[in-house]
Amino acid sequence: MSMTDRPEHPAPATRVDRGSFRRLPQCGGAPIGMLFALALAGCDEKAQSQAAAPPPPTVTVAQPVKRSVTDWDEFTGRFEAIQEVQVRARVGGFVNGVEFKDGAIVRAGDLLYIIDPRPFEAVVLQAEGQLADARAKGELAKRDLERGLTLVQTSAVSEQVVDQRRQALQVARAAEIQAEGALKAAQLNVEFTHVVAPITGRVSRRLVTPGNLVQGSEGGATLLTSIVSLDPIYIYFDVDEATYQRNSRLWFEGKRPSSRDTPNPVQVTLTGETKPSHEGKMDFLDNRLDVSTATLRSRAVIPNKDLSILPGQFGRVRIIGSAPYEALLIPDTAIATDQSRKIVFVVKEDNTVEARSVVLGPLDEGLRVIREGLKAEDHVIVDGLQRARVGAKVTPKMAQAPAGDKAPAGDKPAGAKP
Numbered sequence: 001m002s003m004t005d006r007p008e009h010p011a012p013a014t015r016v017d018r019g020s021f022r023r024l025p026q027c028g029g030a031p032i033g034m035l036f037a038l039a040l041a042g043c044d045e046k047a048q049s050q051a052a053a054p055p056p057p058t059v060t061v062a063q064p065v066k067r068s069v070t071d072w073d074e075f076t077g078r079f080e081a082i083q084e085v086q087v088r089a090r091v092g093g094f095v096n097g098v099e100f101k102d103g104a105i106v107r108a109g110d111l112l113y114i115i116d117p118r119p120f121e122a123v124v125l126q127a128e129g130q131l132a133d134a135r136a137k138g139e140l141a142k143r144d145l146e147r148g149l150t151l152v153q154t155s156a157v158s159e160q161v162v163d164q165r166r167q168a169l170q171v172a173r174a175a176e177i178q179a180e181g182a183l184k185a186a187q188l189n190v191e192f193t194h195v196v197a198p199i200t201g202r203v204s205r206r207l208v209t210p211g212n213l214v215q216g217s218e219g220g221a222t223l224l225t226s227i228v229s230l231d232p233i234y235i236y237f238d239v240d241e242a243t244y245q246r247n248s249r250l251w252f253e254g255k256r257p258s259s260r261d262t263p264n265p266v267q268v269t270l271t272g273e274t275k276p277s278h279e280g281k282m283d284f285l286d287n288r289l290d291v292s293t294a295t296l297r298s299r300a301v302i303p304n305k306d307l308s309i310l311p312g313q314f315g316r317v318r319i320i321g322s323a324p325y326e327a328l329l330i331p332d333t334a335i336a337t338d339q340s341r342k343i344v345f346v347v348k349e350d351n352t353v354e355a356r357s358v359v360l361g362p363l364d365e366g367l368r369v370i371r372e373g374l375k376a377e378d379h380v381i382v383d384g385l386q387r388a389r390v391g392a393k394v395t396p397k398m399a400q401a402p403a404g405d406k407a408p409a410g411d412k413p414a415g416a417k418p
Helices: 032-051 118-153 159-192 241-252
Strands: 058-062 065-069 072-081 084-088 093-098 111-115 194-196 201-203 223-228 233-240 265-270 278-285 295-302 314-320 325-331 336-338 341-347 353-364 367-372 380-383 395-398
Touching: 072 295, 111 223, 118 159, 159 194, 233 241, 233 314, 241 295, 265 295, 325 353, 325 380
Parallel strands: 058 395
Antiparallel strands: 058 380, 065 325, 072 233, 072 314, 084 223, 093 111, 111 194, 201 223, 233 295, 265 278, 265 314, 278 295, 325 367, 336 341, 341 353, 341 380, 353 367
């Protein structure tokens, strides 16, 4: 080839840059080998986390208890004394002594006050003298009449004289009766100077101290103190019209005795107590409803042997509101609130949680009556509600029944096949 046949611009020789082999290709600023190692490590951690997934949470479940219960209606009542007496002076005079301790228990006939008896004792002496005079005059009139009856037979005196003597005897006897009455009144006044307790109960404080002048019944009797009986004691409460109507229907149906005819039992819980501490019986129902409150005034009698209840105290009264019936009961702590609904959480056969809407009844011996929504064989979560989720699986653990408790409604005898 000639020089003229050579191209004007020969192709440049290929050069290999050895520096390009000094570093591996980069990806995101990290070597490919390192990224591969991290990917393998992530896969290992994911596999380990899947292998270490926690088991379903453990919850405590129990079956509803089935037993015969009776509904109770509850009302607020106030205690009042069966007997209450305001002790007042029956005669006027100066108080000589007070014979009781403030707030003490007194018996009927115990001496409370002594009013100066001397003026009344003087009146008694005067009345005794008047009676003696009247009796002497009556005896004289009697003898005059006897003589007149003898003389009239011989015509020594006329019939008119005999009639006059008979009238004189009647007047003398009338005067004698008046004198006897005046003497008894004077003796009563002397007796009234010793003021005694008319009933047994707790006495209030002394309102009059020795040396003070008191007025008798003639001039507005002075109040000396008061006494209230304590054992037994009344409790008054008002029954609303709806409850009265319901109880009346139960009475007509023969499912509940009427408190008018039967002393139905009542239970009383005092202020600060969590359960009834006193029992009594119904004693009275009023004959009409109060027109302003539409309530019926009712009353029960409560024994108060320890004298711990005082008139004026408040109490919660429970009275039977139904005939005995079979019911399912669960602990009150197993019930949750979902807006306006009451719900319980039930563990199904596949150990998933289901929420059940229930209708509640009253409390009975610490357990809540469930009127609707549960079956006897259901397993209700009673502990661990915060770990339960609707639709999620759980590990149920049967609750241990306390000693002496009745078996749950769904329990089967040992050895029975499911």
